[in-house]
Amino acid sequence: MSPERFAAERAAAWEELEASLLRAGDRPERLGRNGVRRLGELYRAAAADLAFARRRFPGEPLTRRLEALVLRARAAVYARSGRRASFVAFFTRGYWRRLAERPLLVLAAWLLLAGPAVAGAAWGATDPATAAGLIPAQFQAAADPPAEGRDYDPATASAFSFSVMFNNIQVTLIAFAGGITFGVLTVYALFFNGLLLGVIGGLAVGAGNGTAFLRLISSHGPLEISCIVVGGIAGLRIAWALIRPGSLRRVTSLRREAVPAVEIAAGTIPWLVLCGFLEGFATGPDLPVAVQATLGGTLFVVFWGLVVWRGRPVHRTARALARR
Known part of the structure; x- marks a missing residue:
């Protein structure tokens, strides 16, 4: 499979992921329950695509574009919201559970x-x-x-x-x-x-x-x-x-x-x-x-x-x- 054919087959999903990231900004909850679930699905699919691209097309511009997209999606799905959630969860429950x-x-x-x-x-x-x-x-x-x-x-x-x-x-x-x-x-x-x-x-x-x-x-x-x-x-x-x-x-x-x-x-x-x-x-x-x-x-x-x-x-x- 060539990079061009691979991109043509997967471009729609990548574009949907980019659009979701733009709508979400730094707050994935803006997407609503179904939107957050869909964001997770698109992120996992893009991560799988990146693993394939790294193996088949190392050094190609397509692979670099995918790397940037997956990093942005990971930050939205895990890192940013996770830090906020962890901070709030600690002071609302985690701290008290440690004492008890x-x-x-x-x-x-x-x-x-x-x-x-x-x-x-x-x-x-x-x-x-x-x-x-x-x-x-x-x-x-x-x-x-x-x-x-x-x-x-x-x-x-x-x-x-x-x-x-x-x-x-x-x-x-x-x-x-x-x-x-x-x-x-x-x-x-x-x-x-x-x-x-x-x-x-x-x-x-x-x-x-x-x-x-x-x-x-x-x-x-x-x-x-x-x-x-x-x-x-x-x-x-x-x-x-x-x-x-x-x-x-x-x-x-x-x-x-x-x-x-x-x-x-x-x-x-x-x-x-x-x-x-x-x-x-x-x-x-x-x-x-x-x-x-x-x-x-x-x-x-x-x-x-x-x-x-x-x-x-x-x-x-x-x-x-x-x-x-």
């Missing part, structure tokens, strides 16, 4: 933070003089907050929000990266931050500043603590891969857990940004304490509700139907 797929690690991370927090609160309330020595200088004011709450001007609130956001991200990433130390640094980060929170709360309540302390942390605290716990979950995944690699080599086990752990850490960053925003703008006297507490409690329920709801594994039948 290891429930024992979720429980362990919460216990490592909540246990010391309870003990620290009791310590701060019963022995404030000794407990106060644990608090770093930058957190001393939190143990004796102003009754009316912080009252920042917009510029100061923005700067404070950024500093809090940076600190939250730093703590969460320490809990995550600490997994590479076989979990020692992760456990320390969860334990220390839980103990510190408990001591500060115990000192504030013991000094009669319970309402002021609630105003200080209620809008952002539940979500902020959740994010630190999530960083701990990611770190514990890495640690467990190193401690119990099973039949795999430790390096292989670590590589297998590294991707989900990084996904968990990356997916938590938007929530940490929200925590910083809330601490900068929703802790002052403008909002009643009840509103602040309701806001913080709602965000906590929403976050872990999404873990339960969106973290459920997709049933195989549902996946099969979704592909049709």
